[in-house]
Amino acid sequence: TLKENSERLNRCEQNTVDVTQKIYDLSSEVRSQVDGVSVRVDRVERELEYLENKIPSLPNIEMEQALLEQEIKAEELDQLKKKDRIKLDNGTQSSLKIVKREGDTYGSWFKDPSEGSAKVYFLSGLRNNTLLEYVNLKRFTEGSTTRPAKAIELPFDWQGTGHVVYNGFLYYHKADTPNQILKVDLVNGTVVDSTLLPGAGRLPVYGLNLNTYMDLAVDELGLWVIHADPDYGGNLVITKLDKWTLAVEYTWDTLCKSRDAEGAFLICGTLYVVYNTRYGGRSAIQCLYDIHDTIHSNESPVLFFPKRYTSHSSLYYHPKDKQLYAWDDGYQTIYKVETRRNDQVPVESG
Numbered sequence: 001t002l003k004e005n006s007e008r009l010n011r012c013e014q015n016t017v018d019v020t021q022k023i024y025d026l027s028s029e030v031r032s033q034v035d036g037v038s039v040r041v042d043r044v045e046r047e048l049e050y051l052e053n054k055i056p057s058l059p060n061i062e063m064e065q066a067l068l069e070q071e072i073k074a075e076e077l078d079q080l081k082k083k084d085r086i087k088l089d090n091g092t093q094s095s096l097k098i099v100k101r102e103g104d105t106y107g108s109w110f111k112d113p114s115e116g117s118a119k120v121y122f123l124s125g126l127r128n129n130t131l132l133e134y135v136n137l138k139r140f141t142e143g144s145t146t147r148p149a150k151a152i153e154l155p156f157d158w159q160g161t162g163h164v165v166y167n168g169f170l171y172y173h174k175a176d177t178p179n180q181i182l183k184v185d186l187v188n189g190t191v192v193d194s195t196l197l198p199g200a201g202r203l204p205v206y207g208l209n210l211n212t213y214m215d216l217a218v219d220e221l222g223l224w225v226i227h228a229d230p231d232y233g234g235n236l237v238i239t240k241l242d243k244w245t246l247a248v249e250y251t252w253d254t255l256c257k258s259r260d261a262e263g264a265f266l267i268c269g270t271l272y273v274v275y276n277t278r279y280g281g282r283s284a285i286q287c288l289y290d291i292h293d294t295i296h297s298n299e300s301p302v303l304f305f306p307k308r309y310t311s312h313s314s315l316y317y318h319p320k321d322k323q324l325y326a327w328d329d330g331y332q333t334i335y336k337v338e339t340r341r342n343d344q345v346p347v348e349s350g
């Protein structure tokens, strides 16, 4: 793990993660993509003013959704105001934006996190053999009919919502197998490798997402798979896989429970587990597991996600973007994640 530690030092400057409540407006986001200007609004006050004054024009979203958005924003204004102090105390910043509403209630979407790739992948539903590939986020958001997505057919169905694309390969749970992971070359849809993940397949990974038995993830250190293991009281187990051969590099038993979990992601070798309720509520990170044992759950506050619709069926961290790509009850959303060093004194900006 010497190599791993030095990699971590090079690539993982931050030790803690804050996910709090902040909202971006979709139209401002789209505009910012066109302008190439960051729309980062650092002050909550400014944001509230913005939300209160702006009557959004949302070209690609039906009016019904726009209205729903407004209602939810209005509701959240109060919450934002209440949360404000906590956020300032903690020096936290983060955001949510809704990118699109497409496909099934359950599904996953994400970018290929490898260097230089902007491609976006869309896997709707809990089982299928077809995924959609978009050249970039803008294309995905616009849903252009002149440049439609490329449909890629897989040799075998996937199962659940735990897939990733990494360096142009899709890694996924092959349907009708307890624990087989396939690596498929998306250029021609051929299986280039496969493995059986020891111990996986007997329990769903997350108590609130019963169709996913293996949740793949990519962070700064590489490819991971998360599963729940009945031999460890149903706790989550994380396994580092070699992205080329799918060989198991190492496995860690965490103290994070599967019960009431809806998803998880890794940042720099630390697992962040997101919990919710069966009825849908306020998602919150309530358990951490750091493979290097430098961050502990009990030292980190509970981190709440902005309350939006009901629940997340998938969450993907993108190491370069420092964003989470989430599927929230049929909505495709992005959370901005701000990370900072443990030893850094939180400074209020603006």
Ligand SMILES: *[C@@H]1O[C@H](CO)[C@@H](O)[C@H](O)[C@H]1NC(C)=O
Pocket: 086, 089, 090, 301, 302, 303, 304
């Ligand atoms: C950060 O916020 C949490 C609530 O989200 C609170 O419990 C905690 O005390 C805050 N930490 C600091 C240092 O203010």
Ligand SMILES: *[C@@H]1O[C@H](CO)[C@@H](O)[C@H](O)[C@H]1NC(C)=O
Pocket: 124, 125, 127, 128, 129, 130, 131, 132
């Ligand atoms: C499979 O996915 C494709 C592309 O998203 C979609 O058009 C099709 O309806 C899906 N099939 C099923 C059975 O869900």
Ligand SMILES: *[C@@H]1O[C@H](CO)[C@@H](O)[C@H](O)[C@H]1NC(C)=O
Pocket: 185, 187, 188, 190
């Ligand atoms: C699929 O594409 C990859 C990369 O382009 C190539 O190396 C591989 O040989 C191809 N496999 C088949 C069966 O065509």
